[in-house]
Amino acid sequence: MDMLIFYVCAVAVIVGALGVVLAHNPVHSALFLLLTLVSVAILFLQQDAALVAIIQIVVYASAIVVLFVFVIALLGVDQHETFEEPSPFQRPLAIALGALLFLQVVVLAGHHWATGEHHVLHSLDTERSGNVKTLATSLFTDYIWAFEMTAVLLVIAVVGGVALARRSGQRSSS
Secondary structure, X not given: OHHHHHHHHHHHHHHHHHHHHHOOOHHHHHHHHHHHHHHHHHHHHHXXXXXXXXXXXXXXHXXXXXXXXXXXXXXXXXXXXXXXXXXXXXXXXXXXXXXXXXXXXXHHHOOHHHHOHHHHHHHOXXXXXXXXXXXXXXXXXXXXXXXXXXXXXXXXXXXXXXXXXXXXXXXXXX
């Protein structure tokens, strides 16, 4: 039964991820994102990671997806966009800054001094510490790369939302 649940959720994650990218309607993309996040939460439950699964549902599947749907509704993305660039240097500058940020994350994630791995791991007493402390230690040492990539993706999403809102405001005023 566990294998069946795993395969169903794995297929749902892949279909949802493809739906997020390939859907033409932004609301459909948000619903596919919801499918992906709930399926990942079920996969976390199969690994006995109940805390992470609940965080996945409460924070991402409810709060973030609802925020995306409200932003989509407020921006009115059903209007057609033009592909002309208002500033010709904006795209190359954004690519250069993105590459620089990615390089910084790669360099910092590879060093022990940036993660504090040796210091924290040697001072951790797992028998007396709670689950939250163990989870936080693991998150900020062993999985710092995934944590930093999540932070970078959230920053990119905020910048993209601001750019879309700004572009939408420019069209309505002219």
